[in-house]
Amino acid sequence: MTTLAGPPLWQRIKPHLAVFDLPMLLILFLLSCAGLLVMWSAAFDFPGRFVDHFRNYMIMLGVMFVMANISPQILLRVAVPLYVVGVVLLIGVEAFGIIRKGAQRWLNVGVTVIQPSELMKIALPLMMAWYFNKYESMLKFKDFIVAGIILLIPFALILKQPDLGTGLLILSSGLFVLFFAGFPWRIIIPLTVAAVIGLVTIVVMEDKLCAPDLDWRILHEYQKNRVCTLLDPFNDPLGKGFHTIQAMIAIGSGGIIGKGYMQGTQTHLEFIPERTSDFILAVYSEEFGLIGVLLLIACYIALIFRGLSIAAAAPTAFMRLLAGAMSMIFFVYAFVNMGMVGGILPVVGVPLPFLSYGGTALLTLGVACGILMSIARQKGLVQR
Template sequence: MSGTFDRTISNTDVMRRRATLLQRMHIDGVLLLLLLLLATGSLFILYSAGGKNLDLLLKQATSYGIGLTAMVVVAQFEPRFMARWVPLGYLVAMTLLLVVEFFGYTAMGATRWINIPGVIRFQPSEIVKIITPMTIAWYLSTRALPPGIKHTAVSLCLILVPFVLILKQPDLGTALQVVVSGAFVLFLAGLRWRWVFGAIAALVPVAVGMWYFVLHNYQKQRVLTFLDPESDPLGTGWNIIQSKAAIGSGGVFGKGWLMGTQSHLDFLPESHTDFIIAVLAEEFGLVGVCLLLLVYLLLIARGLIITVQAQTLFGKLLAGALTMTFSVYVFINIGMVSGLLPVVGVPLPFISYGGTSLVTLLAGFGVLMSVHTHRKWIAQA
């Protein structure tokens, strides 16, 4: 009996030391576990979606390693330290967008990258998706809330600058994500409902104006294809038709890993990036998709808990905006691939192939961990 009791005490001590280690590293164990589950699932799906391309898999695994390192590093900084340096970060991010505008690397008809040959190629717009809500949270956290006309106008200007620069690349999907991330901070800050409803009412004339004066022809075609994909089944409607076919053919349990036909026979374009969930649905069926959605819901729930428990206004606004923006990314991609939304080129978080996007997302969760774990240390001090 005493031996069993001693072993129980020993196991308890080990668990405490592990918990203490995570706390000292400012890592939230729940978020870390869920992110590692997504990382593992991502590599399995990507291997199949990428046509068993080991180089692609190695690049994604490397990006995960860099991203997890960035997450741990970011989590070490206290939220008040981040708030102090956010204005400089915003200026640097806008400078990088200007560099893209004049000296950017062009691929597939878009200029979105900064390319340093032999060193790195990255998208500054991905960084802006984190910097923008941080900047709005910093600005509003030092003002009286709910924000008045002046502070709301300043916040909208801070959002409008990156929106215009990213839209010119052109990258409508990312530009809209930046707007959404900043708008969530305003909403959490207590923006008056009459202004919220006014903004919703203004969407119609804004959409009409963008249709005639802002959107490129290929972007207009995506909207028309969304409304009637069968109008051009071998052209612009091909992607969404094949995506639906892949999702439907998976049934409840799927065809099995590496057994998908739409992706392996090259019927499904962009199968390793924007349309990767169609590969998941075909090979693992409804069950696989539901398990992925469950992990996403747990991540979002954990983010909302961190938001509620945040002890500073800056931390609360930032954590809430990052969590809600992440949920929008998931909703847009799944809605796009299933034909419920127009195709706007938004990758599936943590699953789609892409280095800069992956590192930025993990850095964002590092911010969430910082808000949560530094709160605990403050409470214990």
């Protein structure tokens, strides 16, 4: 009896692995190695956190694989329903949400508790890309106004929770879609000038604006404190300014080449708060120094440029806008976190991409990478 041997295992697996974009996969591998390396040091007294972090990476890889296999045409069809569901859930949070640590951000849906604002990180750019794709051939200024309303609805609901960090991430993703869709420079330039003037005014009038009895009205008291702490962290070095001061000490003490792996005194003497999540860059900087940080930044730049190259070669407006927004998500995450830890931006609770501990953030980043890989396959951009 003759037995016919099937194809080797590698040949059966190869078609499934072909969905991965190899340049992007290589960059993610380097970032993941850096994340696991620094997490081992940062989580020395958090039993099980390193194992959980590794598990989160595996989940991210699985989510990325699934999203890479979903065609952009399917994403186009689900953009509107996903956005509507996200807005309804955010309204549900406002009406019935669970309050934790003074914030109303979570919703009990029976089987589990969810944070709908995380869904909007993907649903909003999907919706805006769908809208501009629909009206691409007859785009008018009123379409940018409608898109702005689409953006401001979830942003306002998230600010109400309050959740400034997530709100800024969602706002920036929508603004990038507006920019890539061709938002007029005659409006961008005046808005930029107004923002710069506002920032300079805050710096110049720090003493008056940060007076304890002054109510900023548009911001919560804790948000006002974060801005004022940024301007002068030494005003309350053992309280509101402690996080920023200790992070700056750790970064400065790392010098050019760092103190060496597992040799960070600020880390291992437990001076750095939230050292496995929001402030993990301080741990990394102390141990690997300026050279290590520059290499890390180079990886982020390579990831962003790879994403933008995929966006530039995408065949439809929907794919171009969506890929551009997904690429710039990495920039916003990295820029805000590094600025926050370095003391040039307020502390807003934004994780460092692929390094900070947190399954939700890795899940969102995995979805973004998977979407980019799916779009790359539409024009044969995947390098095998």
